[in-house]
Amino acid sequence: MSTTDQPTVLHVGGSAPYDVVVGHGVAQRLVDLLGTRPTRVALVVAEALVELAGPVREALAGAYRLTEVVVPDGEAAKTPAVAARCWDALGEAGFTRSDAVVTFGGGATTDLGGFVAASWLRGVPVVHVPTTLLAMVDAAVGGKTGVNTDAGKNLVGAFHEPAGVLCDLSLLAGLPRRDLVAGMGEVVKCGFIADERILELVETQDVEAVLDTDGPVLRELVERAVAVKIDVVVGDLKEAGGSELTGAHPGREALNYGHTMGHAIERAEHYGMRHGDGVAIGCCYVAEVARLAGVLDEATAARHRAAFARVGLPTGYDGADFEELLAGMKLDKKTRGDQLRLVVLDAVGRPRILAGPAEEHLRAADALMRAHA
Numbered sequence: 389m390s391t392t393d394q395p396t397v398l399h400v401g402g403s404a405p406y407d408v409v410v411g412h413g414v415a416q417r418l419v420d421l422l423g424t425r426p427t428r429v430a431l432v433v434a435e436a437l438v439e440l441a442g443p444v445r446e447a448l449a450g451a452y453r454l455t456e457v458v459v460p461d462g463e464a465a466k467t468p469a470v471a472a473r474c475w476d477a478l479g480e481a482g483f484t485r486s487d488a489v490v491t492f493g494g495g496a497t498t499d500l501g502g503f504v505a506a507s508w509l510r511g512v513p514v515v516h517v518p519t520t521l522l523a524m525v526d527a528a529v530g531g532k533t534g535v536n537t538d539a540g541k542n543l544v545g546a547f548h549e550p551a552g553v554l555c556d557l558s559l560l561a562g563l564p565r566r567d568l569v570a571g572m573g574e575v576v577k578c579g580f581i582a583d584e585r586i587l588e589l590v591e592t593q594d595v596e597a598v599l600d601t602d603g604p605v606l607r608e609l610v611e612r613a614v615a616v617k618i619d620v621v622v623g624d625l626k627e628a629g630g631s632e633l634t635g636a637h638p639g640r641e642a643l644n645y646g647h648t649m650g651h652a653i654e655r656a657e658h659y660g661m662r663h664g665d666g667v668a669i670g671c672c673y674v675a676e677v678a679r680l681a682g683v684l685d686e687a688t689a690a691r692h693r694a695a696f697a698r699v700g701l702p703t704g705y706d707g708a709d710f711e712e713l714l715a716g717m718k719l720d721k722k723t724r725g726d727q728l729r730l731v732v733l734d735a736v737g738r739p740r741i742l743a744g745p746a747e748e749h750l751r752a753a754d755a756l757m758r759a760h761a
């Protein structure tokens with residue numbers, strides 16, 4: 389892992405290879421990365437970040453015919469209606485397959501802009517400039533894109549890998565602490581599913597060092613989490629998943645650890661809860677389901693609550709009732725027919741699928757989740 393000011397380049401292999409560049413000031417590489425092929429570039433930027441996007445806008449305007457599409461802040465951007473507005477803007481600009489979309493914002497913006505790029509002309513290049521910790525370590529990498537519908541979270545989307553991702557740590561300077569902490573939800577998740585060193589850093593380093601966007605600890609955490617994500621998606625880009633019968637590694641489904649309950653809570657809260665918060669609660673919940681099912685030991689289940697809480701994340705929830713959460717969990721993309729399929733751990737770094745969990749275990753873990761709210 390990098391200990392210098394030099395950017396770190398993490399390569400994503402596969403049929404459409406690209407790099408994830410991590411470091412301070414790396415957004416300045418955008419025009420070099422896009423190259424001379426595009427004539428037009430569409431900058432999809434979250435409303436609250438128009439000012440922060442100034443240098444990126446200037447660089448793009450100097451090199452290409454620029455269309456700027458300002459989209460609502462946060463989750464409100466992830467709707468079919470906002471996607472349709474973006475398509476209209478691309479149509480007006482005469483956007484072709486050699487042109488490119490650039491997203492600038494958190495995971496909501498990269499998911500929306502990625503989906504617009506995936507669907508316009510059945511796919512045009514997209515480069516992500518994520519501006520939250522969560523988007524740097526997760527949303528901008530790996531090609532999952534999409535929007536929500538009235539029925540649930542991320543129900544419409546496509547796999548569309550970016551041409552590059554620029555994780556400019558300097559952009560995190562003004563990110564509210566609550567959003568920085570929420571990003572740690574996905575970082576700690578990566579620690580549990582694949583890289584115990586992440587947990588050790590979170591558990592032993594001073595919390596202020598962990599959350600210092602200029603410091604070496606946060607940078608190491610970003611690089612490690614991105615490396616976990618790359619490793620998983622390269623092996624299973626389209627989430628073919630693993631067989632619950634063999635107990636094999638679940639492939640890309642492992643990255644969905646904690647998301648079955650997390651997404652159900654986000655939906656019940658009408659997306660008023662941060663995604664990373666939902667993931668933290670969802671990981672603690674599913675660790676208890678795994679313990680009750682006899683696959684995970686008690687100490688590791690308790691370690692979940694301690695690790696997430698250490699960085700300021702919630703570990704419990706007592707809002708919507710169990711029936712509503714169960715209905716939300718059934719919308720999960722890992723469900724097959726009427727059968728829920730949860731990602732659980734046998735141990736740290738050993739994810740697998742638990743298919744058809746017992747309802748008594750789901751209810752008992754729900755009661756514990758409420759007790760920790």
Ligand SMILES: NC(=O)c1ccc[n+]([C@@H]2O[C@H](COP(=O)([O-])OP(=O)(O)OC[C@H]3O[C@@H](n4cnc5c(N)ncnc54)[C@H](O)[C@@H]3O)[C@@H](O)[C@H]2O)c1
Pocket residue numbers: 434436437440461462463466493494495496497499519520521522523526527528529530531532533542559560561562563564567570571574662663664
């Ligand atoms: N595609 C994937 O693989 C993937 C992975 C994880 C999460 N996601 C999605 O990502 C979304 C969550 O992303 P998020 O946590 O980044 O939330 P977000 O995009 O809603 O951004 C959170 C808030 O931070 C503000 N913000 C962003 N950058 C800032 C900056 N540099 N300075 C100041 N304020 C800034 C935004 O304006 C917003 O209010 C969810 O929709 C989730 O489903 C997708």
Ligand SMILES: O=C(O)C(=O)C[C@@H](O)[C@H](O)[C@H](O)COP(=O)(O)O
Pocket residue numbers: 526530532541542574640641643644647721
């Ligand atoms: O990249 C993946 O695969 C993930 O599951 C990463 C998740 O952190 C992310 O929230 C993703 O958007 C969830 O996808 P979904 O398929 O459950 O909608």
Ligand SMILES: [Zn+2]
Pocket residue numbers: 526574647663667
């Ligand atoms: Zn997530």
